[in-house]
Amino acid sequence: MAENIYQKYESALQALEHGAPLPETAGAVRTPPEGSPAHPSVAALVERFGDAVLDWELVAGDEHVVFVRPERAQEMLRWLKEDPSQRYLFLSDLTAVDYGGGRPLQVVYQLWSLEHRRQLRVKAELALASLEIDSAVPVWHTADWLEREVYDLFGIRFRGHPDLRRIMMPENYAEGHPLRKDFPLRGRFSRAEQTRRALTMETEDFYTPQEMVFMEEAEPVPPPANEGSASLMDQPPGPGVGG
Amino acid sequence: MGLGDARERTSLPVMGGGKSGAPGWLTSRLDDLVNWSRVNSLWPMPFGTACCAIEMMATAASKYDQARFGMERMSYSPRQADVLICAGRLPYKMAPVIRRIWDQMPQPKWAIAMGACASSGNIFDAYSMVQGIDTIIPVDVYVPGCPPRPEALLYGLMMLQEKIRGESVFDKELHEQLRREPPERAGKPNLPPEAIDEVALPFGNSTKQNRVAGLVSTAALARPSDRQP
Numbered sequence: 001m002a003e004n005i006y007q008k009y010e011s012a013l014q015a016l017e018h019g020a021p022l023p024e025t026a027g028a029v030r031t032p033p034e035g036s037p038a039h040p041s042v043a044a045l046v047e048r049f050g051d052a053v054l055d056w057e058l059v060a061g062d063e064h065v066v067f068v069r070p071e072r073a074q075e076m077l078r079w080l081k082e083d084p085s086q087r088y089l090f091l092s093d094l095t096a097v098d099y100g101g102g103r104p105l106q107v108v109y110q111l112w113s114l115e116h117r118r119q120l121r122v123k124a125e126l127a128l129a130s131l132e133i134d135s136a137v138p139v140w141h142t143a144d145w146l147e148r149e150v151y152d153l154f155g156i157r158f159r160g161h162p163d164l165r166r167i168m169m170p171e172n173y174a175e176g177h178p179l180r181k182d183f184p185l186r187g188r189f190s191r192a193e194q195t196r197r198a199l200t201m202e203t204e205d206f207y208t209p210q211e212m213v214f215m216e217e218a219e220p221v222p223p224p225a226n227e228g229s230a231s232l233m234d235q236p237p238g239p240g241v242g243g
Numbered sequence: 244m245g246l247g248d249a250r251e252r253t254s255l256p257v258m259g260g261g262k263s264g265a266p267g268w269l270t271s272r273l274d275d276l277v278n279w280s281r282v283n284s285l286w287p288m289p290f291g292t293a294c295c296a297i298e299m300m301a302t303a304a305s306k307y308d309q310a311r312f313g314m315e316r317m318s319y320s321p322r323q324a325d326v327l328i329c330a331g332r333l334p335y336k337m338a339p340v341i342r343r344i345w346d347q348m349p350q351p352k353w354a355i356a357m358g359a360c361a362s363s364g365n366i367f368d369a370y371s372m373v374q375g376i377d378t379i380i381p382v383d384v385y386v387p388g389c390p391p392r393p394e395a396l397l398y399g400l401m402m403l404q405e406k407i408r409g410e411s412v413f414d415k416e417l418h419e420q421l422r423r424e425p426p427e428r429a430g431k432p433n434l435p436p437e438a439i440d441e442v443a444l445p446f447g448n449s450t451k452q453n454r455v456a457g458l459v460s461t462a463a464l465a466r467p468s469d470r471q472p
Binding site for chain 1: 338339342371378431436
């Protein structure tokens with residue numbers, strides 16, 4: 001039993017390394033099972049975008065997951081945010097999942113509509129050979145750092161991202177993207193090499209010239225309140241003071 | 244160090260050294276004076292990165308009050324600090340930071356690795372984590388615990404004080420090994436590459452001893468998921 005699992009995993013790794021054909025993901029949208037809670041956004045998405053919605057899934061009772069075509073993901077997310085009947089103004093999380101075995105990586109958008117009090121999870125599957133998807137930064141600004149994190153740890157490139165670089169691992173990190181299933185737990189280099197590389201890094205490297213300029217141009221700290229002519233001591237006491 | 248010690252030392256030769264190399268009355272008195280001042284004015288440089296830092300703060304606060312032992316205040320500038328307390332796990336991204344702080348501290352200086360993560364990497368035997376800060380900087384006292392209680396840190400500080408009491412300003416070997424810092428050593432690992440690999444591979448510093456002793460058996464290397472590419 002255990003041997004079979006290892007063999008299966010080994011063959012999946014082999015397939016991953018040698019570029020075996022990827023499983024076909026496109027399929028007909030499943031209809032919700034009888035008696036399950038309906039989600040108005042899912043129906044609206046299917047109606048408007050048709051076959052760009054690949055699949056629909058209900059997990060943990062009432063969490064609706066919509067699988068969409070990655071090339072149309074940005075357009076659909078923009079519609080979900082801006083359409084008056086949806087208004088998913090809050091992107092509460094953007095992350096990715098690697099289930100291993102050469103399966104495609106999933107980019108996950110967790111949305112929350114404050115107006116309609118609805119949650120929706122949107123997933124886009126990317127084949128390992130082509131890890132690219134349109135950035136969600138034009139839609140939600142908060143996607144900026146989240147996409148940098150996904151790029152850093154999974155190696156997914158976001159087209160149109162304003163500043164796509166590592167955010168967690170050091171800038172000079174050369175071992176790849178650590179949250180991928182094909183990444184060894186202890187890293188690709190020996191500990192001595194990891195230590196050597198870490199210590200050759202200049203800590204200032206973490207800042208881009210733009211960030212340094214931003215720090216220089218930041219407004220100076222205002223002077224303390226008890227300095228200057230209009231000090232607090234000169235003000236007449238409020239109604240609650242000195243009574 | 245009681246009165247008896249002082250009486251014995253009065254019978255020593257005044258200057259000492261010479262052919263025998265024995266400490267003289269004058270030199271040992273000077274050591275006593277220097278060590279007394281060093282022991283009772285150790286200013287810690289707090290390098291708190293994780294939950295150990297909470298215990299370190301408790302040690303500095305009124306209930307445990309490390310000022311009783313001469314650590315009058317935390318020195319937030321490395322240039323005015325004597326002892327670096329690394330409290331918490333150290334990722335590789337922070338390795339150049341702690342090394343630079345260590346390089347900026349003036350001699351004489353000491354280091355305490357507080358907690359299991361700083362001492363050995365603890366359970367974080369992962370791609371991102373330094374397996375013990377002694378690969379980066381020389382460490383004088385390791386305080387075990389996860390995290391150690393404030394009493395444990397105080398005990399570690401007292402052990403460090405004991406260690407300083409035993410030092411001598413005339414100790415040439417100590418001076419060569421620790422006190423003299425050639426500029427080319429700044430920003431370099433504390434251990435040679437073979438030593439780092441020896442303590443950290445294949446199972447990491449944290450579990451190596453148990454596995455070598457046969458206390459833990461594992462087929463980790465046989466699993467495909469753990470293989471090195």
